[in-house]
Amino acid sequence: GxxxxxxxxxxxxxxxxxxxxxxxxxxxxxxxxxxxxxxxxxxxxxxxxxxxxxxxxxxxxxxxxxNNLEMQFWTAITLANNKEVDKAIPLLKKIFNEDKNWKELARRLPAVNLLTVSEADLKRILSL
Incomplete structure (x- = not known):
């Protein structure tokens, strides 16, 4: 193309x-x-x-x-933002286990509208 x-x-x-x-x-x-x-x-x-x-x-x-965690992270965030949190969770769990800094970034994203999930889904994500 x-x-x-x-x-x-x-x-x-x-x-x-x-x-x-x-x-x-x-x-x-x-x-x-x-x-x-x-x-x-x-x-x-x-x-x-x-x-x-x-x-x-x-x-x-x-x-x-x-092995690029950044690419995996933003793919997971895109899934979550598009109502596919269940698909994002396993990716995020793997990423957070490899590098806790990504979890901290995920925690900060709602404040700048880069993670637009429900409070319940945000709690699920941050509990990983």
Whole structure:
């Protein structure tokens, strides 16, 4: 589609001057860049209320960068905000167990309208 055409024609500035394994680091850096492009495309889909496309983009990002807690976290928050708290809970539990800072961030999100769940669902999330 159009997004793939844009990716294929995009220049990515990656500096690897000090990298001991430059080709390996180039591949990793490029993969991270593509993963974040998928996350951005997912965010744009959320803005257009296209949750099917958003989740497809988020899942593509997580497949490219499976250990990235940030990508997992925002995917879970998107699920929760779209009335799919039951799907978000297992992701959030895993994330919170790996790094408690994400739980603190989740606690702060309602104040800035980035987590828009009911009080009951917020308690469920923060009790993980």
């Amino acid at each position: 159009k997004n793939n055409e844009l990716r294929n024609n995009t220049t990515v500035d990656i500096r690897l001057d000090d990298a001991p394994e430059q080709l390996k680091d180039l591949r990793r850096s490029y993969t991270v860049n593509i993963a974040y492009q998928h996350m951005n495309d997912g965010d744009l889909a959320v803005e257009k209320n296209d949750m099917v496309k958003a989740m497809a983009e988020y899942n593509a990002a997580m497949q490219l960068f499976p």
